Amino acid sequence: MHIAKDLVAASATPLVLGILAEEESYGYAILKEIAERSGGRLEWTEGLLYPLLHRLERLGHVEANWRTPEGGRRRKYYAITPSGRRELAEQRKQWDAVTEALQDIWKATRSIGPTASPVLEG
Amino acid sequence: MTGNDTELETQIAEWRTYMLRRRALSGADVDELEDHLRERVADLTETGLRTDEAFLIAVKRMGRMDELSREFAREHSDRLWKQLVLTDDAPAEAARRRGLLVMIACAALAVLAVKLPALFGYGFDGSAEFYGRNLGLLVLAPLAVYFAWRRRVRRGTALALLGLFALGAVAANAYPLEGDSQSIVLTGIHLPLALWLVVGIAYAAGEWRSGQKRMDFIRFTGEWFIYFVLICLGGGVLTGITVGTFSAIGIDAETFISEWLVPCGGAAAVVVAAWLVEAKQSVIENMAPVLTRVFTPLFAVTLVAVLVAIALTTNAIDVERDMLILFDLLLVVVLGLVLYSISARDPGAPAGFFDWMQLALVVSALLIDVLVLIAITGRITEWGFTPNKSAALGENLVLFVNLAWSAWLYWGIVKGRKPFARLERWQTDYMPVYAAWAWIVVLAFPPIFAFA
Numbered sequence: 296m297h298i299a300k301d302l303v304a305a306s307a308t309p310l311v312l313g314i315l316a317e318e319e320s321y322g323y324a325i326l327k328e329i330a331e332r333s334g335g336r337l338e339w340t341e342g343l344l345y346p347l348l349h350r351l352e353r354l355g356h357v358e359a360n361w362r363t364p365e366g367g368r369r370r371k372y373y374a375i376t377p378s379g380r381r382e383l384a385e386q387r388k389q390w391d392a393v394t395e396a397l398q399d400i401w402k403a404t405r406s407i408g409p410t411a412s413p414v415l416e417g
Numbered sequence: 418m419t420g421n422d423t424e425l426e427t428q429i430a431e432w433r434t435y436m437l438r439r440r441a442l443s444g445a446d447v448d449e450l451e452d453h454l455r456e457r458v459a460d461l462t463e464t465g466l467r468t469d470e471a472f473l474i475a476v477k478r479m480g481r482m483d484e485l486s487r488e489f490a491r492e493h494s495d496r497l498w499k500q501l502v503l504t505d506d507a508p509a510e511a512a513r514r515r516g517l518l519v520m521i522a523c524a525a526l527a528v529l530a531v532k533l534p535a536l537f538g539y540g541f542d543g544s545a546e547f548y549g550r551n552l553g554l555l556v557l558a559p560l561a562v563y564f565a566w567r568r569r570v571r572r573g574t575a576l577a578l579l580g581l582f583a584l585g586a587v588a589a590n591a592y593p594l595e596g597d598s599q600s601i602v603l604t605g606i607h608l609p610l611a612l613w614l615v616v617g618i619a620y621a622a623g624e625w626r627s628g629q630k631r632m633d634f635i636r637f638t639g640e641w642f643i644y645f646v647l648i649c650l651g652g653g654v655l656t657g658i659t660v661g662t663f664s665a666i667g668i669d670a671e672t673f674i675s676e677w678l679v680p681c682g683g684a685a686a687v688v689v690a691a692w693l694v695e696a697k698q699s700v701i702e703n704m705a706p707v708l709t710r711v712f713t714p715l716f717a718v719t720l721v722a723v724l725v726a727i728a729l730t731t732n733a734i735d736v737e738r739d740m741l742i743l744f745d746l747l748l749v750v751v752l753g754l755v756l757y758s759i760s761a762r763d764p765g766a767p768a769g770f771f772d773w774m775q776l777a778l779v780v781s782a783l784l785i786d787v788l789v790l791i792a793i794t795g796r797i798t799e800w801g802f803t804p805n806k807s808a809a810l811g812e813n814l815v816l817f818v819n820l821a822w823s824a825w826l827y828w829g830i831v832k833g834r835k836p837f838a839r840l841e842r843w844q845t846d847y848m849p850v851y852a853a854w855a856w857i858v859v860l861a862f863p864p865i866f867a868f869a
Contacts, residue, residue: 321452322449322452322453323452323453323456340480340484340488341450341478341479341485342480342485342487342488343488345450346491346492346493347492349489349492349493350492353492353836353837354836355835355836355838361445368452368455369452370452371449371452
């Protein structure tokens, strides 16, 4: 299944902030986590992820620092800040409103449900 | 296996050099992407691929370099500014040539605009009053045309630009101002300022609400100013040599110089400097921030020394007539130092020594200004308002408010409580205030002060 570009872009910030809210992480691990959580349906490019991380850093929603884990390479870790948590809460409210409205509409119009094109769930 | 590893290291090293050539990517970004690439190669080899196969796939997954660097450039507009070409080289070459032609056309337009009034009896030598009113209008309109043309602005934007320049023309010429009145001097100073910000609308291709576009225009202004001064210095040498050599052969070149060389050269230089900023960014890039780095500590030390001297001697500031203007200029310089250090700063970098220096500079300038304002208020209440004093006082307040809030934001930044982006936002958000004040002085001051 292909997810439209607009939808990918709109959900990018809450996904990244949500993952970082659990624990600090780095680019490649975030990308893998997103692929896993979406059952491989959300395929992000590096061109989406890194500029987004840098923007969140500029806005003060995440903090970055370079660290060298034992026996590993120098790596840039990102951690969420209090302002990032506020942003995440705000985004979550907005997404809840959207999904609630969508759920309502899906229920009302069952006839065009996802049965039209069978999807293999991962 | 070791053979594979060295091969991989060579490939990654090659990939790094190639990535580093992209101006939108900084060294740290490439480090980050390299880490990403290595992780993916490691994951892929675990599934059974050979390292060279894994490297190929990992690079392919990262997406085309052009697209990747364009995405980076979109977020890091400060680097986009340095990135001359985001696309391949061939179309860029054509675009450059086209830019050159547009520049020549607009520079010719500027020369025409400056010399055309001579046909109607307004020679450059004899009509100081006419040129005092209109010079800004005559040289900045071609610059606005240049940007409107290069950026292919929409019809609505073009009409807005036309309207604003027409408004400027009316304001400069419709009021019955005497040649020796204060108001005409104020118009001569403030109209070019107001129109320069109108040029900013053309520069931003109509997207003047965008904070990043405004920051780009601030950067452009600094670089443009430096190029313009350089061209003028060269022009000065040319003028000197022309006068010298022609007088050596017994010909007086003075009229040619004052009627043709200086006005035409100056008007064309306005457009040429703008073109140079855009075309040669990589050559002289970020001169303004370099100068800022040099002069911020020097100005900070000087201002602190003045404050210490005032405190030790308890000498009050001697408020003379031109004092307010001098301190307006001081605030403008301090604001410029703040702006150009912001424009070049990496917003993600933590607060450092230089930020403390900026804070000291701004705070000491504000303290001195408060002393001046106290002294000058007495003067004004005693002698009443004149156009000059009101304009100078207004400017002082406009700059004071900006710097006071900047100091407050700097305080939060050096304490690590606020992200640097807040200060950048404040500066770009404040730009309409300058425009509003300049237009007020041009449009409202003459009637308010009865054309004095």
